Amino acid sequence: MNDLAPLLTPEGRALLDEVRGTDPAQELAVATRLRRAHPAExxxxALGQARLRQRAVAKFGAQDAGRMFFTPNGVEQSTRASVAAYRARRMRELGVTSVADLCCGIGGDAIALARAGIRVLAVDRDHLAVAAARANAEALGLAELIEVREADVTEVDTSGYDAVFADPARRGGRGRIFDPEAYSPPLSWAIQAARTAPRAAALKIAPGVPHEAIPSDAEAEWISDGGDVKEAVLWFGTEPGAVRATLLPGPRTLRGGDLPDPAVRPVGRYLYEPDGAVIRAHLVAEVAGQVGGGLLDATIAYVTADELRPTPYATAYAITDHLPFNVKKLKALLREREIGTLTVKKRGSAVEPEELRRKVRPQGPHAATVFLTRVAGAPAMLIGHPA
Structure with a gap:
C-alpha cells in the first residue's frame, strides 16, 4: 500500500488497535482471521504498520511509537527522539521561534521542535513520508505548530523562518552515501541554505564526515547517546570554527581547546576509552588532559594514566596485565584466573573479537576485558576490568 489514507479511516484505525503488539509468529493466523471481515490489502x-511501530520503539519510546505512522525508510533514518529533543533545546536557547525543517521525513525532528514551542514548516518531496509526517503531527496533538508541505526543498522559500534545519538523505539504492556532495540535496546546497537563515541553522550529517569538509564558519558537534555515536551537526550562527562532543543523556558537552596531541607514554595503571563522539570530534587530547594521561600509541585513541580520575567523557579500566599479542599466552592466563566472561575490545588490531573468543575458549566464574591494540607501535594485549 503506497498511501496511508486507508489506515487513517475509522476502519483502518480500528484494525491498527486490533493488531497492536502482534507476535510475528502469529501474523499469519491473525491476518487470516481479519481478512474474513476486512480487505486483504x-x-x-495494518500488520506492516504494527511491525514498523514495534521497530520504532527504540527511537521514539513506546508511547509515541504506538501512535505514530512510519515508513520503512522513516524508521531507519529518523533521528532518535532524545537527540532530536536535545537539538530542539539548543535551537530554543538560541532564541529561535520558527524553523524550516527541510527533508523532514516522517517528522521526528519537527515533533521535537514543536514540543520545544517552535513553529515548524516541515518539507519533503516523498509523498508517503509527507503523509506520515502530517498524520504524526495530528496524532501527537502538534498540528497547530507543524505545517507539512510536499515539495522539493531546493524550491522552498525559507525567508519567513528564524532558522533552517536540514537532514539531507544519506542513503541511495546501493546503501549509505559517503560523499557529502552525493547527499540529496548535496551538502553544499544545504550549507548555502543554512547561511541565509536569519538567526541560526543546523545541518545533520554523517558522523564520519572528514574534518576538512567542515566549513570554517560552522560549529561542528558530534552527538552520542548511551555511548553510541548518532550524528554530527553543523551549526551556523553559533561559534564559527568551534568543535564539541555532546554525550546524552545529560547533556554533557566537551569543547575543543586546540590542545596539541598527547605524548605517547608507557602503559599505566588505568586505560581510558574515550566516548565515540569525543574521538570523532578529535578531542582525545582534552580527555588526556583531564585525566593526566598520554596515548598508548600515536595513532590509537586509548589514553593511559597512573591515577583514576573520573570523567564523563571516557570509561576507565584498571589494567592488570600488559602482554605482547600472543593467543596461547592469553588462553593460559584466562584459564589460570578462571575467566569465563571475556569482553574483547580492539583498536588498531585486525583480529576479530569472536575469532579470539573461539580460540581462547574462556571458562570460569570471573570476568575480564581484553584490549587488542598497539603500544608504541607493537601489537599488544591489555587485560583489565572496569574501574
Missing amino acids: LVSA
Whole structure:
C-alpha cells in the first residue's frame, strides 16, 4: 500500500488497535482471521504498520511509537527522539521561534521542535513520508505548530523562518552515501541554505564526515547517546570554527581547546576509552588532559594514566596485565584466573573479537576485558576490568 489514507479511516484505525503488539509468529493466523471481515490489502497494511511501530520503539519510546505512522525508510533514518529533543533545546536557547525543517521525513525532528514551542514548516518531496509526517503531527496533538508541505526543498522559500534545519538523505539504492556532495540535496546546497537563515541553522550529517569538509564558519558537534555515536551537526550562527562532543543523556558537552596531541607514554595503571563522539570530534587530547594521561600509541585513541580520575567523557579500566599479542599466552592466563566472561575490545588490531573468543575458549566464574591494540607501535594485549 503506497498511501496511508486507508489506515487513517475509522476502519483502518480500528484494525491498527486490533493488531497492536502482534507476535510475528502469529501474523499469519491473525491476518487470516481479519481478512474474513476486512480487505486483504488493508489488513496487510495494518500488520506492516504494527511491525514498523514495534521497530520504532527504540527511537521514539513506546508511547509515541504506538501512535505514530512510519515508513520503512522513516524508521531507519529518523533521528532518535532524545537527540532530536536535545537539538530542539539548543535551537530554543538560541532564541529561535520558527524553523524550516527541510527533508523532514516522517517528522521526528519537527515533533521535537514543536514540543520545544517552535513553529515548524516541515518539507519533503516523498509523498508517503509527507503523509506520515502530517498524520504524526495530528496524532501527537502538534498540528497547530507543524505545517507539512510536499515539495522539493531546493524550491522552498525559507525567508519567513528564524532558522533552517536540514537532514539531507544519506542513503541511495546501493546503501549509505559517503560523499557529502552525493547527499540529496548535496551538502553544499544545504550549507548555502543554512547561511541565509536569519538567526541560526543546523545541518545533520554523517558522523564520519572528514574534518576538512567542515566549513570554517560552522560549529561542528558530534552527538552520542548511551555511548553510541548518532550524528554530527553543523551549526551556523553559533561559534564559527568551534568543535564539541555532546554525550546524552545529560547533556554533557566537551569543547575543543586546540590542545596539541598527547605524548605517547608507557602503559599505566588505568586505560581510558574515550566516548565515540569525543574521538570523532578529535578531542582525545582534552580527555588526556583531564585525566593526566598520554596515548598508548600515536595513532590509537586509548589514553593511559597512573591515577583514576573520573570523567564523563571516557570509561576507565584498571589494567592488570600488559602482554605482547600472543593467543596461547592469553588462553593460559584466562584459564589460570578462571575467566569465563571475556569482553574483547580492539583498536588498531585486525583480529576479530569472536575469532579470539573461539580460540581462547574462556571458562570460569570471573570476568575480564581484553584490549587488542598497539603500544608504541607493537601489537599488544591489555587485560583489565572496569574501574
